[in-house]
């Protein structure tokens with residue numbers, strides 16, 4: 001089977017780049033629609049419209065009402081069609097970006113620009129949407145042939161956002177390496193439907209190294225809304241390297257354990273990245289990593305304020321029943337946990353989760 005690597009056509013990152021969106025978008029179309037929630041519209045609408053206008057693009061805005069649901073996608077598609085727009089710009093978190101991707105798919109032939117305002121997710125670069133019900137329950141993944149044409153990240157905006165988002169993005173990025181490496185070692189498929197290339201694998205490694213080298217000082221800066229070279233490095237790791245790394249490198253146990261954990265109501269206040277970190281430690285236990293390796297990962301997580309025990313994500317004293325629910329969901333046949341280079345069963349996951357808590361007490 002062939003190796004496949006896919007990515008957005010362009011990535012632009014830096015302080016104040018929101019003001020330059022026009023020049024990077026000019027070649028993509030003539031009429032743009034900006035999709036963002038009320039808060040983000042307040043933050044970016046003026047600078048984005050001014051910049052698009054200067055570059056000769058007609059611009060209009062539509063308010064996103066909070067859920068990446070089929071009905072919201074339909075409503076915004078209609079708005080976009082009415083304006084005959086050929087560029088869809090999503091600004092905000094993962095749900096807005098995923099909605100914008102779905103709208104672009106519906107209008108066929110248009111361009112799509114991702115403008116993440118937080119560095120908490122690897123949604124900006126990917127060619128898929130996570131679709132929810134209007135009440136916010138996970139429903140489906142929608143996969144597309146086309147990636148975003150442009151990903152534009154203004155680090156001024158990202159550093160102003162609450163630090164918890166930035167930290168969660170680090171957790172998601174740390175997992176990228178362990179999952180891509182498991183996929184590579186087992187010669188499993190990546191998320192874009194091929195075998196991982198060397199590039200996909202090494203980008204995931206670079207993501208991990210960048211986060212280990214710059215994570216602490218980047219968080220120090222973001223605590224004070226400051227932008228430093230470490231903030232630039234970690235923003236790139238959380239957004240570009242993690243995004244390319246998970247899609248073209250592949251996913252494995254950490255995200256399956258995350259998906260399993262979402263089965264329990266008690267974990268719903270923890271962010272995606274926070275649950276993923278428990279997934280990463282679980283994966284390391286499943287892989288039989290040596291003590292010093294595990295202790296190092298747990299100590300680093302704790303140092304940067306990421307959860308290391310089930311109680312840190314809302315699960316105090318979980319029962320065997322609860323752990324079995326998580327383990328069964330994590331081992332569903334559609335799950336990426338089967339990309340590990342050995343067979344993984346539900347009892348193995350349950351026991352690894354128990355061990356995670358014990359390690360957290362000791363380290």
Ligand SMILES: [Zn+2]
Pocket residue numbers: 122172255272276
């Ligand atoms: Zn993730």
